[in-house]
Amino acid sequence: MTLASARILVVGAGGLGCPATLALARAGARRLTVLDPDVVDLTNLHRQLWHRTPDIGRPKVDSLAERLQAAFPSVQVDAQHLRLTEETADSLFAAHTLVVDGTDGVATKFVLADAAVRTGVPLVYGGVLRWSGQVMALVRGGPCLRCLFEEPPEPGQVPTCAAAGVLGPVAGWVGGLQAQVALEVLSTREPRLGRGTLHVVDGRTLRWRRMEVRRRADCACARAVSEVAA
Numbered sequence: 001m002t003l004a005s006a007r008i009l010v011v012g013a014g015g016l017g018c019p020a021t022l023a024l025a026r027a028g029a030r031r032l033t034v035l036d037p038d039v040v041d042l043t044n045l046h047r048q049l050w051h052r053t054p055d056i057g058r059p060k061v062d063s064l065a066e067r068l069q070a071a072f073p074s075v076q077v078d079a080q081h082l083r084l085t086e087e088t089a090d091s092l093f094a095a096h097t098l099v100v101d102g103t104d105g106v107a108t109k110f111v112l113a114d115a116a117v118r119t120g121v122p123l124v125y126g127g128v129l130r131w132s133g134q135v136m137a138l139v140r141g142g143p144c145l146r147c148l149f150e151e152p153p154e155p156g157q158v159p160t161c162a163a164a165g166v167l168g169p170v171a172g173w174v175g176g177l178q179a180q181v182a183l184e185v186l187s188t189r190e191p192r193l194g195r196g197t198l199h200v201v202d203g204r205t206l207r208w209r210r211m212e213v214r215r216r217a218d219c220a221c222a223r224a225v226s227e228v229a230a
Helices: 017-027 060-071 086-094 106-119 145-149 168-188 220-229
Strands: 007-011 031-035 076-080 098-101 123-129 132-138 195-202 207-214
Touching: 007 017, 017 031, 017 060, 017 098, 017 168, 031 060, 060 076, 086 106, 098 106, 098 168, 106 123, 106 132, 106 145, 106 220, 123 168, 132 145, 132 168, 145 207, 145 220, 168 195
Parallel strands: 007 031, 007 098, 031 076, 098 123
Antiparallel strands: 123 132, 132 195, 195 207
C-alpha cells in the first residue's frame, strides 16, 4: 500500500492534529479523516495553525478541512465533528490504515491505545504539556500505552493543555514528529519484536531523547499477540 492510498485517521484537530495533518499532506498522504468534537476558541490560535480568528465558534474539523484542502487540493478530508468513544473506537480503527492521537485527555488516549491492541491497527501516540512532549508508535508486536503507564491516572491527577498550558512551538514539534513516525510505520510496519521507542522532547533545552520501552509479559497487548499467533 502506498502513502497516497493509505487511510489515516487523526483524532484531534488541535495543537497536535494541525501540524500532523500538514506534515502528512506535504509528505503525500491523500486520504485523511479528522475527528474532533470541539469548536475553535481564541486560546487555541497560538498553537493550532489551521484556525484563524474568524473561525472562533466553528467546529475545528471544518476550519481544518477547509484550509487543508485549499492548500492541498488533491487531499480528501473527511471531517467528523464527533467525539471518539469506547463504543466507536474499534469500528473507526478498522476503517483506517493508521491512527494518529491528537487528543488532550488522558482517558481518551487509553481508549485509543486499547483499540489499537484489539484491532491491530497502528496508533501513533502523542502527548504535549507545557514545555515537553512524547511520541510513540503502538504497533502489533510492540508495547502499548499500558506497558508504559500501566493504568490511566485518576481524573484530575494529570492536567490538560487547556488547564496547564502548552508552548505553541512544542505542540508543532510533537505533531510533526508524530507525522514522521507515522510515515515510518507505514513504510516498514516491522517493529522490533516486543520493543518500542518513546521519543521525548524538551522545549526548554531543545533536546530530543529516545527511550526503549519493552512489552510487559502480563499486558493485554502481549496476550493479543499470543492469541493471533495461536
